[in-house]
Amino acid sequence: MIKDIKIAVLIDGDNIPSKYITEMMEEIAKYGTPTIKRIYGDWTKPHLAKWKTVLLENAISPIQQYSYTTGKNATDSAMIIDAMDILYSNKVDAFCLASSDSDFTKLATRLREAGLQVYGIGEKKTPDPFIVACDKFIYLEILNTFSEKQEQGGGKVKKDNLYNITPKVISMLKNSVSDAADDDGWAFLGDVGSLILKKQPNFDARNFGFEKLTPLFKSLDNFEMEQRDQSNGRFKLIYVRNKQAKR
DSSP states (O other): OOOOOEEEEEEETTTSOGGGHHHHHHHHHTTSEEEEEEEEEOTTSGGGHHHHHHHTTTTOEEEEOOOOSTTOOHHHHHHHHHHHHHHHHTOOSEEEEEOSOGGGHHHHHHHHHTTOEEEEEEOTTOOHHHHHTSSEEEEHHHHHHHHHHHHTTOOOOOGGGSOOOOHHHHHHHHHHHHHHOOTTSOEEHHHHHHHHHHHOTTOOGGGGTOSSHHHHHHTOTTEEEEEEEOTTSSSEEEEEEETTSOO
């Protein structure tokens, strides 16, 4: 069950393609309720015309920001000022910053310092400083890929369109399991997932062609897994262990 977390969604209209809007809003809804939804840009410019057709459908408020000076991004400034106003209003529990622009790195850092969750959404071209400044960063291309897969009747996404599971990724997964493990080497997969995001905010099982973390781990020969009954018997808990862990 999704907690009643109120999220402010701020979109950089100059930097996010409108074609991702449906998948983006569906993704945000997984983490809470978007109570504030704003998009920033100079709406007198023709390149934002495609956004106008989807704003009403998604109840997103357009914020007009004229480009006063060539070479200066007034949209970024307006978005940052609004974010700080929203922060001090105490009306939300989290922010979603939709942009591929590293200019929002300091904003994400400041919001997290204030104790709020920060979700970043952007394209794969997003610079690392902005990615690591967020609690979690989601690639728009991955959302689009999985949306197309579902429309085609499900099934596993072809890996040639996604990142490969490199030895570096395997090492990070193994280290995370070890860090979260008990004396017998077993770690609750939920704890492992949380730890992975702290280490690498843009980690997502969908980057590798899997809907969830569980099937990703099951696909790898480096780990063994087991299900355990919860105390109330309603759900199964998934635990994982590195195969080389001492029994």
